[in-house]
Amino acid sequence: PTAKPSTSAKPSTSAKPSASGKPTAGGKPSSRPATTGGTRPSQGSCDRGTGTSTGGGTGGGTGGNTSTGAAAKGGVSEDQASANVDRAQAALEQAADDVRATRIVAPTAGTILSVAGGAGDTAGTGTFISLGNLNELQVQAMVTESDVNRLKLGQKAEVTLATRSGERYAGTVTAIAPTATVDGQLVRYSVTLAFDEPPTGLMLGQTASVTVTTDEATNAIYVPAAAVRSRSDGTQVVTVRSGGRDSAKVVRTGVRGDQYVEVTSGLVESDQVVMSGGTSGEFPDGNWPDA
Secondary structure, X not given: OOOOOOOOOOOOOOOOOOOOOOXXXXXXXXXXXXXOOOOXXXXXXXXXXXXXXXXXXXXXXXXXXXXXXXXXXXXXXXXXXXXXXXXXXXXXXXXXXXXXXXXXXXXXXXXXXXXXXXXXOOOOOOOOEEEEOOOOOEEEEEEEHHHHOOOOOOOEEEXXXXXXXXXXEEEEEEEEOOOOEEEOOEEEEEEEEEXXXXXXXXXXXXXXXXXXXXXXXXXXEEEEHHHOEEOOOOOEEEEEEEOOXXXXXXXXXXXXXXXXXXXXXXXOOOOEEEXXXXXXXXXXXXXXXXX
């Protein structure tokens, strides 16, 4: 049976779904008819979701539309969802940065020599990992302050290893420390030398002796350094034995080594220089001695 509408309930023509009323993301459309736009019919039946009524009135339903920008029941707004995505993206980027920060990248290829710490230790500001290139080992020598002024970068040297005493390896001075290391009354400077051709089988911490060539003289007359004496007037003399008699001869010196001194004038090869305990004999021919 069809119920007649009340005389005060005219059908509404504004009960169509709003064109701008799309549900927001994440929100399910409501199945409840809209409550706006007209009066309820007193009696009668309606077709759900069509927006029309057989008995008049505007309560026939709007199909679950929501107003623009409003959250559907149980969901979030578009702006809120976008903010959530931004926060999640920022958290992801921070997590990626944290993972990258756990990696230590070596500046060059080499072998790990030591690690100062382990898992769970508190991070510090000092060196954590020591890295070395075992294919390019260097020699660090300590030189007294009386000798360091005679050294220059690029000077040639010979290196002898304690474990290979019969072999000598060519090297070059590559660094001279500008500051001294003081041990009591002993003042020394650190000098670094590189092998011209690194020998195989070297190990860190091996003991070596170094001879640096500070100057050279070939075909020179040389005498033991202890045979040369300096006078108060600045001249230098050596004692020469001739015919069983000793006499002082003024000489001029050139290249000076640890044990020998070059004589540039005042002596000839046949001279015999007297030292305490005997004579040196005739001067040998050849180049400047290695010692």
